[in-house]
Amino acid sequence: MTRPSHQPHWSRKSTAVWRLALTPLLPLALGAAPTARAAEPTATLSVAFQGIKTPSGAVMVALVDGKDAYEDKAPAARQALAAVTGASVEVTFTGLKPGTYAIRAFHDLNGDGKLNTNPFGIPTEPYAFSNNARGATGPPPWDAAAFEVKAGANRQTIDID
Secondary structure: OOOOOOOOOOOHHHHHHHHHHHHHHHHHHOOOOOOOOOOOOOEEEEEEEEOOOOOOOEEEEEEEOOHHHHOOOOOOOEEEEEEOOOOEEEEEEEEEOOEEEEEEEEEEOOOOOOOOEOOOOOEOOOEEEHHHOOOOOOOOOHHHHOEEEOOEEEEEEEEOO
16 A cells, blocks of 8 residues: 555654653643752741840750750751840741741850759759740740741740840
8 A cells, every 4th residue: 555645654663752752841731840849848937035134155046846856855956056245136047847846045154055054953044945935843845835837937036034
């Protein structure tokens, strides 16, 4: 059987080559976005510490993302140090994954990098927790200090004394 001259002759090989060449373009032709994955939403958390009585030293901040980290059984998600020169200081954490966090902080008055305590274990330097949470005979529980960080800008204001 002969083919009319106006109809093209497509071999299986040439059809397969064209199919492979055009397949990646099919989603674009159908209005789909390119195959690059969309970036996960991130959060920024600004934390203002106010009520500072001694304008020297530094505020040491631990941002934790779970109860184990809050209780020092796992590492903090992030840490920061902010020099104190007045009655308030602010730290900002960027690129956070949205979720539940808590903050532990203390004002390192003498620059030794640790929360100093008396012989009974009671802190002798100012300290604070997110939500201004307070514990009766020690740190407040995780549930009292935990707060939600949503995608975008977030803010916490904490009294440190």
